[in-house]
Structures are given as C-alpha cells and as structure tokens.
Amino acid sequence: MAQGLSTVHILGAGPTGSLAALALAENNQRVVLHDPLSVESLTARSRAYAITHSSRRLLQDLELWDRLIDDLIPFELLDLRDQSINKRVLFRLKDLPSGHQTHGGIGWILDHGPLMQSLFNRLRLHSGVELFLGSPPPRSGPNDLVVAADGPGSPTRASWGIHHWQHNYRQGCLTAKVAMRGVGEKKAFELFRSEGPLAVLPLGQGNFQVVWSAPLHKCKQRCELSRSGFLDQLAAILPPGLEPDRLLDRPRAFPQQLMLAHRLSCGRGVLIGEAGHRCHPVGGQGLNLCWRDVETLLQSVRGGGSPSTIARRYGRQRWMDLLLVGLSTDLLVRLFSNRSRLLLPFRGLAIGLLALNSTLRKLSLRAMSDGPMQLMRVLPD
C-alpha cells in the first residue's frame, strides 16, 4: 500500500473512471467516485466497445471477466478489406500469440449497458468505495490523489491549466446497431473506403454494431434518413452477401479527433481515459487505451510514495503507448481514407504483404491486441 496516500478521488464515472475505482479499491485504496450523472444515465448509453486482449487481462485480474462472459461476443475472424483496390486480408485466431488463442477470440464486442451494470454492482458493494453519482462529492484533502476521468471536454484538465494538441478529423463517425443476414456470428469486418473506414462488429444473435466513418456532414445526413433509406445506403456499400435487415437503435453521429494532453499529471492529479487523449476509432483502440491508463495508474500506486510522486510516475510511464497508438491510427486513416492514386500501390503492397506473410499478420495483430509497447516483451500470459 502506498505511503502518504490517503484517498483517491476520481472525477468521472464513465467506463474509465469506474474501472479505475474498482481496480484501486481492490488494491486496498479508499476511493471516492463522483459523476454529475446518475447511475441510470451512466448506464443508458447505446454503444458497444471492441475489447482487446490487454483489456481482457485487466478484467480477468479484477474478476469481472467471468461475470461479463455472457455479454462478451467473441470474433474469431477479422476480415480487413481495402474496397478501392479490391484486396483483403483475413486475420484468424491462429495469428494470435499461442497464449491468447485459448481465450477463443481475436477480440470481443461488449455492450455499454452490461459493462456499466457489472461495474456499479461491484462498486456499490465494495467497502473501500464511496459513490457520489448525481450528487456533489466531498472536497479532496492534501494527501489525496485526484484522478480526472471526466471525458474529452475534461473541465478538470482545463482547471489545472493543461493544454492539449488536437487535430479535428474532417471525418466524423456514425454508430448504429443493425440486424444483418449473411454473416457468420464470429466474424468482424474492417472495410477501408475512400470516405473513411467502416467497421461491422458482432453483437450476437445476428445483430451488429456499425461504426461508419465519413465526412461529418454526411454522417449527420445519414442519421436523418428514414430507417429504410439508411439500410439501403448501408446495403449499397457492404460486401456482397452481407444484408442489413433491421435498424435496432437510432444512428448517432459525432466528430472525430486526435487529441493528446501536453501533460498527464499536475501536482497530485492525473488525467486518465479520454480526459487525456482521443484517437480515431479505426482498429477499435479507444477504450482499450483508456483501460491501459488504469493499468499503469495501478502500477504507479503500487510503487508507493506521495500522491505527487505517484502522479509524476504515471505521467512518465504512459506517454509512449498513447503516442504510438495515436500516430499509427492517424497514419492508417491518412493512408487508406483518400482517393490519391499515388498511394494505391503502397496500399496494395501493404495488404498483399499482410495476406501473404503470417509473421507480419502476427506482429500487427499483437500490436493491436496488446498495444505496441508489448511487442518486444514476453506477454504476461
């Protein structure tokens, strides 16, 4: 247990703040978790997350994995296609490190509702956690660590005077849940199109989460379409055999940014999750990156010392992963979401090499599922 640390005050009970609260409480810290929203509002969002093996390990360590197992929809096949050049590569379970293959998925799709319900069920019962959801929190004391997990617009980041680098993509993102015919249950798609990538992710029982990137005004127009109009537009761009049948929620459009805070710590405070960084949704890295923040924060707290020592250590250790993932997702979007004929041969070469060479497939899948920082290390499992 860290010396000199009294309580951890977490501001923001989204998926990052709530998981951080559980992880720290399980490691014998007293935790105060605050969000201006009620539990009902925090649980009600309609979205689904792609979960990678780095997140799987953390959920297992916190004994959440088995509780969520019925809601974790695995995919064993990732079909990645460049529709402009009509080439594709298939990532299979056997392209994962052998230790990962036994878990039965390249990745999983997890709906926001069951995730937040499981987290709040655990947090409510935990003797080390005080919840202030929809109610004001107590003030933090001088020996408390303050963890800002208050999302991309983070008022705490602003109040600490931390500036950030930001690039607003011309592309926005539309998310929708759609029932489809013609796809195997355990298959996910990432389709590179000139207007932006389109991911089709299995939610089980023939339902899929669609994450459709395109210029923001087009995303907004598509959200306004009638249900049948929306399904027709989607059907027109999906690979042959994939047939959207029913729209299961209201499509929503939101802007996309690459964002990184200039610093991840300030005195006895740290930024975690989207309060500190955002990246393009291509490759489904976002929430997994946020949860790797939680893992690093936990290690830093275990390292001991005063709250400001813990905060500084966290800030130092977290940079590289965020930078590498942010830059590689940005590079992917720039390379594959444009109409430049000059780039077509490079795209063809990249997809061709991946399709032919299993070592390259294994390396890229490992970087995606464990993070680029794990490439040179022995995997924990």
Ligand SMILES: Cc1cc2nc3c(=O)[nH]c(=O)nc-3n(C[C@H](O)[C@H](O)[C@H](O)COP(=O)(O)OP(=O)(O)OC[C@H]3O[C@@H](n4cnc5c(N)ncnc54)[C@H](O)[C@@H]3O)c2cc1C
């Ligand atoms: C419209 C939309 C749709 C999305 N859809 C998807 C998707 O389909 N798949 C996917 O993988 N990702 C999606 N994302 C991204 C995903 O939601 C984020 O990666 C994830 O929510 C980050 O979690 P977080 O806990 O860091 O931040 P958030 O989820 O943003 O949580 C921040 C929390 O902080 C609280 N807060 C704000 N101000 C304060 C304050 N002053 N004090 C205390 N608390 C405060 C907020 O109420 C909120 O609950 C979507 C994002 C948006 C905006």
